[in-house]
Amino acid sequence: MxxxxxxxxxxxxxxxxxxxxxxxxxxxxxxxxxxxxxxxxxxxxxxxxxxxxxxxxxxxxxxxxxxxxxxxxxxxxxxxxxxxxxxxxxxxxxxxxxxxxxxxxxxxxxxxxxxxxxxxxxxxxxxxxxxxxxLMEGGSLQKHLKNIYPITLSLEQCLSYALDISQAMEYLHANGIIHRDLKPGNILLTKDQNHVKLADFGLARDDICDEMTCEAGTYRYMAPELMSKNPLPKGAKKSYDHKADVYSFALTLWSLIKNQIPFKDRKDLMAAYATMNNIRPSLDEFPEEIVPLLQSCWVEDPKLRPEFKEITGTLIRILQNIYTTKINALASIKRDVEANGESEAESSKENKNLLKRDVEANGESDNIIAQYPRMDEKKLKNKSKFKRFISYFRSCIAF
Missing domain, CATH: 3.30.200.20 (Phosphorylase Kinase; domain 1)
Known part of the structure; x- marks a missing residue:
């Protein structure tokens, strides 16, 4: 190199x-x-x-x-x-x-x-x-997803994990290494659960050749080119390359976003049979921005699947679009809050004048006139602060 x-x-x-x-x-x-x-x-x-x-x-x-x-x-x-x-x-x-x-x-x-x-x-x-x-104190991604089920991770967190995985795979493929067993169980979380790392290289190969052992890996995440509809002897060879990892990445990303096991209603071998027949997990109610990426990664023809360098770039663009949208939404909320603040101030001034006229009409003293408007303004001010706080708190949670 x-x-x-x-x-x-x-x-x-x-x-x-x-x-x-x-x-x-x-x-x-x-x-x-x-x-x-x-x-x-x-x-x-x-x-x-x-x-x-x-x-x-x-x-x-x-x-x-x-x-x-x-x-x-x-x-x-x-x-x-x-x-x-x-x-x-x-x-x-x-x-x-x-x-x-x-x-x-x-x-x-x-x-x-x-x-x-x-x-x-x-x-x-x-x-x-x-x-x-x-020691990865966060445990495996598979265990983490199981612990929070049926809750799903936020799309941003899923894509952040996916970006970590893609960058690791980009590095491996650049050095001629195929992992061959990419799945949530072989992905480990950091202690703060903000990042993931790839593990278990027992099936990895660094001497990529025309033919390698078939059916290496885990059926539910295995690319169709590693399998055969006809029984093969143990250790039989098949022709495939690093694009098999791209397929496994797609199934891993699907599992991550849905917090489900691919083909969960099928036995392992039946899941493999579905894969060989070009059946893929459902994309119903799936985030629209992710669908084209998944479909390109798990396409049947390995030559049509993208390289991890392209996948990394796509994930970065999707994340940038998501964050830009949220930042713009926060800016809009801020403008609305500021506008509401000015509106409430004008309303407070008008209420003060109305109250002053009512008090004067009833013959109240100047001290009472001064006291009631201040009390009214204080209530309005506190109410305005509370509304701004709720708006900001909700926007932070959504972000």
């Missing part, structure tokens, strides 16, 4: 080094981390500084389980981290080799990636297979 590429991966002196490190101090769940049934190692192409030193590792609580891994929180070199231990399958030797290959590929890839919207790699070991990354 040339230096002119703004998305190029950082370069460093890498070593071919088989990992065999001694275990250090124990902690609450260290035995769970250390237990391993095999002793077959392999090599990582990573810098020596990224090799796991168990003497610096403190394991905390189990915070999540995946199909082939357990995730713990903990500390490494006095920083909070997530500790992912890969579990070997209890099936065939072929499955075991595939699991190890995926782990090795994930470590080699993630250790080279530096992007604000990709989870940060910290360290790794193969004895057992452990991956240490930064």
């Amino acid at each position: 040339t230096k002119e590429n703004p998305h190029s991966l950082p370069t460093s002196d890498t070593v071919l080094h088989p990992i065999r490190l001694p275990f250090g101090r124990s902690s609450q769940n260290i035995e769970d981390i250390r237990s391993v049934d095999d002793d077959d190692g392999f090599v990582f192409h990573i810098d020596r500084s990224l090799l796991l030193d168990y003497t610096k590792l403190v394991v905390g609580d189990l915070i999540g389980k995946g199909g082939n891994s357990n995730v713990y929180n903990g500390w490494y070199e006095d920083r909070p981290v997530a500790i992912k231990k890969v579990l070997l399958p209890e099936t065939t030797d072929e499955a075991t080799l595939e699991c190890k290959a995926n782990f090795q590929r994930e470590v080699n890839l993630l250790s080279k990636i530096e992007h604000k919207n990709v989870i940060k790699f910290v360290a790794a070991s193969d004895g057992p297979m452990i991956l240490i990354t930064e």
Whole structure:
């Protein structure tokens, strides 16, 4: 890669080094981390500084389980981290080799990636297979959406998350990396829940070729070109490219905005069958400004799908239009409030004159004349303040 590429991966002196490190101090769940049934190692192409030193590792609580891994929180070199231990399958030797290959590929890839919207790699070991990354305290996007269901996020928040994802994918594709499993469960939230980062590179590929393993990923978010209507042998190859991630992005964005699982009324395989038959999730009552983007991203022909650079630009324009509309609305409210203030002042002056004439006609003293108008003005002033506050408060909530 040339230096002119703004998305190029950082370069460093890498070593071919088989990992065999001694275990250090124990902690609450260290035995769970250390237990391993095999002793077959392999090599990582990573810098020596990224090799796991168990003497610096403190394991905390189990915070999540995946199909082939357990995730713990903990500390490494006095920083909070997530500790992912890969579990070997209890099936065939072929499955075991595939699991190890995926782990090795994930470590080699993630250790080279530096992007604000990709989870940060910290360290790794193969004895057992452990991956240490930064701790994302906001949890997964999938879990967050489930926790707030049936409430949906604001359109602005959805598009902000989508922009984070698109920028991360733009970076990956610029470096020849396909994720192949883009979905809400592999997107993690920051502690303040303002941003998201992409995670889980177990199925990612950096050696894009004409043919790759078919049906890699999750059926509900998988592009149709990865699937086949006819049964294929395990590990069979199909021709597809990075545009498969664009399709998965579209289904992820749909799920994010609707807070629903795509094809929720169908089983996994039936959802895949629907995808292959060019059926897509409903766009009824969907935000109009997002529909063209979704339709272009999940079109059946991968060549017609946009690149993530284009998607990023589209999302920025949509967000700018939304914010411009809201800013103009706020400015209009401000003008109305100011106009109402002037109108109420004129009304107050007129009421004061009327009250003065009524009091004088009834023969009241000047003190009473002076007192009543002031009381009336004070009430009008307080009422005006309250109305302005309510208007401003409502506009802030809407914004």
